[in-house]
Amino acid sequence: MRRFLQRHVSQVALSPSLALIAIFLYGFIAYTAAVSTTNSKAFPRFDSFVGLEQYWRLFHTPRWHVAFTNMFLFGGLFLLVTISLGLVIAILIDQRIRAESFFRSIVMYPMAMSFVVTGIIWQWLLNPTLGIEVMVHQLGFTSFRLDWLTNPDTVIWALVVAAFWQGCGLVMALFLAGLRGIDEDIWKAAAVDGIPAWRVYVYIVIPMLAPVFLTVVVLLALSIVRSFDLVVALTNGGPGVSSDLPSVFMFDMAFRRTNLGLSAASAVVMLGTVLAILIPYLYVETRERG
Amino acid sequence: MPRAARSGWLTPRRRKAILSRGVLYLLLAIIALFFAGPLYILLSTSFKTMPEIQSGGLMALPHEPTVQPWVTAWGEACIGITCGGLKGYFGNSMVMTIPAVLISVMIGAINGYALAKWPFPGARFVFAALVAGNFVPFQVVLAPVAVTLRTLGLFGSVEGLILIHVIYGIPITTMLFRNFFLSVPNDLIKAARIDGAGFFWIFFRIVLPLSPSVIVVALILQFTGIWNDFLFAVSFSNPSSAPMTVALNNLVNSNFGVKEYNVHMAATVIAAAPTLILYILLGRYFLRGMTAGAVKG
Numbered sequence: 001m002r003r004f005l006q007r008h009v010s011q012v013a014l015s016p017s018l019a020l021i022a023i024f025l026y027g028f029i030a031y032t033a034a035v036s037t038t039n040s041k042a043f044p045r046f047d048s049f050v051g052l053e054q055y056w057r058l059f060h061t062p063r064w065h066v067a068f069t070n071m072f073l074f075g076g077l078f079l080l081v082t083i084s085l086g087l088v089i090a091i092l093i094d095q096r097i098r099a100e101s102f103f104r105s106i107v108m109y110p111m112a113m114s115f116v117v118t119g120i121i122w123q124w125l126l127n128p129t130l131g132i133e134v135m136v137h138q139l140g141f142t143s144f145r146l147d148w149l150t151n152p153d154t155v156i157w158a159l160v161v162a163a164f165w166q167g168c169g170l171v172m173a174l175f176l177a178g179l180r181g182i183d184e185d186i187w188k189a190a191a192v193d194g195i196p197a198w199r200v201y202v203y204i205v206i207p208m209l210a211p212v213f214l215t216v217v218v219l220l221a222l223s224i225v226r227s228f229d230l231v232v233a234l235t236n237g238g239p240g241v242s243s244d245l246p247s248v249f250m251f252d253m254a255f256r257r258t259n260l261g262l263s264a265a266s267a268v269v270m271l272g273t274v275l276a277i278l279i280p281y282l283y284v285e286t287r288e289r290g
Numbered sequence: 291m292p293r294a295a296r297s298g299w300l301t302p303r304r305r306k307a308i309l310s311r312g313v314l315y316l317l318l319a320i321i322a323l324f325f326a327g328p329l330y331i332l333l334s335t336s337f338k339t340m341p342e343i344q345s346g347g348l349m350a351l352p353h354e355p356t357v358q359p360w361v362t363a364w365g366e367a368c369i370g371i372t373c374g375g376l377k378g379y380f381g382n383s384m385v386m387t388i389p390a391v392l393i394s395v396m397i398g399a400i401n402g403y404a405l406a407k408w409p410f411p412g413a414r415f416v417f418a419a420l421v422a423g424n425f426v427p428f429q430v431v432l433a434p435v436a437v438t439l440r441t442l443g444l445f446g447s448v449e450g451l452i453l454i455h456v457i458y459g460i461p462i463t464t465m466l467f468r469n470f471f472l473s474v475p476n477d478l479i480k481a482a483r484i485d486g487a488g489f490f491w492i493f494f495r496i497v498l499p500l501s502p503s504v505i506v507v508a509l510i511l512q513f514t515g516i517w518n519d520f521l522f523a524v525s526f527s528n529p530s531s532a533p534m535t536v537a538l539n540n541l542v543n544s545n546f547g548v549k550e551y552n553v554h555m556a557a558t559v560i561a562a563a564p565t566l567i568l569y570i571l572l573g574r575y576f577l578r579g580m581t582a583g584a585v586k587g
Contacts, residue, residue, distance in 0.1 A: 009489040010408030014416060017401050017460050024457050025423045028434040035433065044437065089321055095314055103318055105573060106325050111580050112569035114518030116535045117562045120542050121328045124335075124551065135348040165325065170584055173577055219584045226427045229520035233539050247521075250429045255525065260433055267430040278425055 029271065036264035044260055054265035064266065067244040070156065071273075074245065075224040077160045078167075083216060085164070086171030087209075091201065093172070094179045104176070108169030115166065119233025122162035123149065152242035155235055159227075159243060162234055167223070171216050178212035179205070214281070221277045225270055246270050336360065336555035343551050359552035363560060367553055369541045370529050376557055379537035383517060386448050386533055390455035391512040397456070398463020398508060403493050405464070406471035407479050417468060423461030432525050439526055446528035454526065455516045462515075463508055466582050470504040471497065503575065510572060511579035514565045534561045 005012060031044075036055070039048040058064050093103055110118065125131045126149045133146040148158040182205060190200045228247035235243040246266055253263035300308070331348055337355040365375040405417050435454060436445065444450030474497055482492045498505075520535040527536060538561045542554045569576045 006488070008410070010404040010410055010413075013400050013404045013489065017397060017420065017464070018416060020457050021420055021423055021460060024431065024435070024438075025426060025461075026419075028431040029426070031434040032430050044433065092314060092317055092321070097314065097318065103322060106322050108573075108577065109329070109566065109569055110325065112514060112565040112576065113562045114520065114535050114565075116518075116520050116539050117558050120538070120554065120558050121332055123542075124555070125328060125331065130343065130346075130551065131348065134346050138346050165328070168325075170580055174581070222425060223584070226429075228429075229535070232520070232524075233543065236543060247427070247429055251432070251521075251525070254433055264433060267427070267432070270427045271430045274425055274427055 032264045032267055035260055036268050038261050040260040040264070042258035042260065048261075050261070054261045055269075058262060058265045058269065061262070063241050063244060064246075064249055066241050067246050067249040068269075070244060071224065071246055074156050074159050074163075074227070075221065077156065078163050078224060079217065079220055081160055082164050082167055082171050082220060083213070086168050086216070087175050087206070089168065090172045090175035090179060093176060104173070107172050110166045111169045113166065115227075115229035116233040118162050118166045119230050122158065122165070123234050126158055149235065150239060152239050155239065155243045158234060159230065163227070163230060166230075167220065171220070174212055174216055175209065178209045182208055214284070218277060218281045222274060225273050225277075246273075332555050332559060336552055336559055338552050340550060340552060356552075359550070359556040360560075362550070362553045363556040367541055367550075367557065368547070369537050370544075372529070376534065376537055376541070376560055379532055379534050380560065382448055382527075382531055383533040383535075386451050386455070387513060387516045390452045390459070390516050391509060393452075394456045394459030394463050394512055395505065395508045397460055399467045399498070399505070400493065401460065401464040402467025402469075402471050403497055404489075405468045407474065407476070407492075407497065408489065417464075420461050421465045423458070424465065428458065428521055432521075435522075436525060445526060446531055448527075448531045450526055451522060451531070451533070454522050455519070458522075459512055459516070462583060463512065466508050466511070467501075467504060470501060474500055506572065506575045507579045507582065510568055510576050511583045513568065514576075514579065515583060517565055 034046065035044050037049060037051060038044070038046055039050045039053075089107060093100060093107075097103065126133075126146060128134075128147055128150065131146070133144060136144040136146075148154045148161075186204060187200065190197075190204070226247060227245055228251065231237060231243060231245050231248050237244040237248050247270065250263050250266040250270065253259045253266065257263075327349075334351055335343060335348075336359050337357070338352040338359075339354060339356055342353055363375060364377050366373060367375045369376070369379070401420070405413055439445040439450045439454070442450070444453060478496055479492055482496055487495075517533075518535065519533075520539070523533045523536045524539075527533065532540075538557055541557055
């Protein structure tokens with residue numbers, strides 16, 4: 001026994017973690033997938049098998065349509081805004097500026113906060129009777145309107161701006177690291193040839209950052225699928241259900257509407273979305289390295 | 291160019307350079323205002339009286355600064371049906387976060403060391419199976435976790451939240467430590483093994499003393515992640531065990547009574563303070579932690 005332990009000490013040390021992950025991750029994913037094929041209400045019941053009916057029901061639920069579409073709408077806008085501005089800010093900070101670490105810290109500190117805090121801050125700033133709108137009115141621009149939080153058509157922008165405020169720091173830092181990794185000689189050669197800086201960025205430097213773009217897109221995409229706290233704290237899905245996301249729908253069905261079967265189906269669709277993002281990425285990554 | 295220099299006037303080229311520097315710093319100032327402005331407004335509002343808030347002046351400093359909002363937020367504000375302020379929830383968060391961070395970092399360090407330095411057939415597969423957990427949206431395990439915690443009698447308790455944070459912290463901490471330990475020279479381990487040193491002796495006497503930086507990164511990553519967590523907290527806690535994130539959301543987004551914005555702002559600062567202080571003190575490690583943690587669920 002002692003000899004066995006000594007010989008396999010590494011496996012023995014890993015086995016509790018492996019057992020916990022096997023149950024709490026893989027086992028529970030299978031459990032949720034199984035619940036999604038039943039008609040469970042408040043408690044999981046496996047004697048009410050309904051096949052794929054919950055998935056059919058899910059995609060015929062108007063609220064899920066809003067939530068699922070919002071994920072792509074919010075995701076697309078958030079990716080576009082955060083990547084383009086994150087890159088621009090990284091380029092600005094990369095211009096041998098004074099007080100560089102000061103500017104970097106200011107862009108990055110929101111990362112330290114929880115999404116609940118971020119949501120509350122922006123709920124306050126976007127409040128039409130107290131926030132930015134009133135401030136702009138007091139500056140004399142009385143026709144200014146900032147009604148994102150109360151307008152179902154534009155509420156998604158409230159989520160985008162708050163998520164950008166919190167997430168830009170990480171994107172900027174990744175791009176800045178990428179820019180610092182680029183060979184100085186490229187800039188010297190371009191200067192000798194008299195090529196303007198913006199052309200060097202557009203035609204040479206940014207294409208060289210392609211791997212960073214890929215990483216950033218995948219990281220942000222994963223965070224979009226999982227977004228939950230920000231919506232709860234900022235809009236709570238409202239007005240109505242106009243800013244609902246799949247995670248909020250899932251939570252509501254599981255813990256408030258006691259519709260576990262439907263909730264499990266929505267969770268499985270979320271996992272499927274993550275896999276659809278991840279598998280091509282891992283394929284590209286491993287092929288490049290292999 | 292020499293003529294221009296002699297006359298003490300700027301060449302067109304130099305003038306253009308100064309102009310573009312000016313534009314650069316103007317843009318940077320706007321960016322700084324966008325990111326720092328909200329924190330400034332949060333802090334200044336938390337020291338204002340309610341009448342002053344209603345009179346506008348979002349960016350103005352408080353006319354008659356008061357600490358009453360802070361006193362109320364900490365000890366008197368009503369959250370749900372109890373009116374004891376945030377202090378109890380702050381305590382819940384601490385009692386939950388500190389053990390969960392320490393245990394999950396320790397487990398991750400041992401796992402990473404075993405995978406990187408004591409390989410065995412199938413170690414790569416084990417690593418992949420553990421690390422895949424970083425990508426799973428936790429919504430897919432919420433319901434079975436709730437059932438399990440009920441069965442164990444831990445639902446709604448701080449202990450239950452600790453357990454859950456420890457388990458779902460295994461993938462990220464294992465990945466972080468395994469990737470770092472790969473860079474520890476194998477010769478050190480081999481030499482120690484020839485001298486008869488065992489698994490844990492090498493771990494505590496050789497490997498850990500070589501890795502203070504990754505330990506700091508892991509501690510920051512886990513502290514920030516667990517302190518800021520809302521999904522597990524809102525799913526598995528009850529009013530007496532709720533952590534700060536849940537209490538703050540209940541305080542601010544409750545529909546009862548008059549909204550005391552100054553109290554809300556003070557409460558928000560209190561909730562954000564521990565991780566913000568960590569960021570200010572350990573910025574460089576913090577970024578490394580966030581980059582590693584960005585993949586996490």
